[in-house]
Amino acid sequence: MRNTAHMNGWKTLVHGLFLFFMTHVASGQLVNIESKRMQTDSTRFALKSDVLFDYTNNNGDYIVQVASNLTTQVKSKDLKKIYFFIGNYKLIRSQNQDFQNSWFFHVRYNQKLTDVFRMEAFVQNQRNTLLTITSRNLVGAGIRLKFLSNEYTKAYFGNSYMYEIEEVAQTDQRFFNHRNSSYVSLNQSFKNTKLDITATVYFQPLYTDIGNHRILGQVKAELPISKVISLSALYNYFYSSFSPIRESDRSSNLSFGLTFTM
Template sequence: MKEVLLLAIVSFISLSLLSQPIVNIENLRHSGELGVFKSIGLSLNSSRGNEDRDDYKLDLSFAKNNDKYESLITFNNSKRTKDELLEDKSSFLHARFLKKLERSFDVESYIQSSKNPFQSYKKRNLAGVGIRLNSKRDYKFGLSVMREIEESLLGENISTSRLNLYINKKILLSGDNSLATSVFFQPSINDPSADYKASILMALNIPISEKIKIEIKLSSVLDNDPPDISEKSNHSFSTNFRYSF
């Protein structure tokens, strides 16, 4: 446990300046649990001297689950400056609602809005509806149809209908630590072989008290048909503290 905590602290200090915001929806939704779940995640970094740097990441989440419904809303915002000049800025908003059925699956819907003008796109909005399979194991499966509207860095608007397939697996480690992995595949309905997106997210959760934990997250994203000047692949690392209340 001490070695894992030391690794988390070192990663937090040395690498978080290079990170991009990563949102782990599965961790935040508390699927299968009953009650109200509120949390705040925070990362702050600053340096003065040869370079003046400031970097912050803030995310808020609220989930409410009962024996009939599950709901989640989460917001993430990040900003990075160097010598008072803005280097990076992004935001992310996601809302999800699930209706429980007395079947082998539940139905769910979601909306999402994100902005990333310094990296891949100016704005991306999407909405979807689908099913979530009920598994007695630690696996979570979902399949949905979604409509995506994306504004590129050059101002071009592109609308695409996609399938959205995801799988999530949580592995319990020593103590209360856990490792969660989520894989997403989002092919275009009209041209799935040429236009598809795929991503993988790994999140190491390290509780340090009943209400506080450290999250170390690594993601890799592939867009086979990226907008204008964007790269096909992007890799991100993020470390932050999360407080639940």
């Protein structure tokens, strides 16, 4: 009996820590498109994808994990038009409880006008049942400037208008917002190690109230270990000055994994 109680205590602790970890990882509400872009120069088609399925059952207590990610980029023959798509789905479930249940889709069109100046338009749909804002849909357009470019370093500034529709399931509220999105992004490659680092900061205020804003900071590193596989590390920091059910939202997370490239 003592051993059984001891084991049950460990199960409760493990499940509690798992829930705590997943709640904090799933709390961000911005997605950094910069870290998904593919610096492929003259390559017209590129694709990155991974799929994960895991099922664990210990004495009737089970955890199911499903995750899939797809990023693809297609360029026109003159390399001046880029069609870009991101899609992912994540599910982590134990018994009848979801620790994460989310999807994200983003389609973007990029038109190169000069070596420095580009125009962009995009549509996005995302949903996460565990976040304060459970659903977010937006459409937007803006400019993208390459203000620094050499063999190993590239830096960009972007500014866009976004119209977004957000839903909060807990309070049954919907928000219709006109929001500005600005970012600065730096990509640095290292010749000897082939290490690639991308750092980005986003700032997204409402046009009518700059105090209602979101900030996302991200650093991503990729180190190739073969032609198709890279080790990757990602750090995110998210802050929102406005939340319908609390004063503000903030989170940070660090993750490691593998990236597959075609």
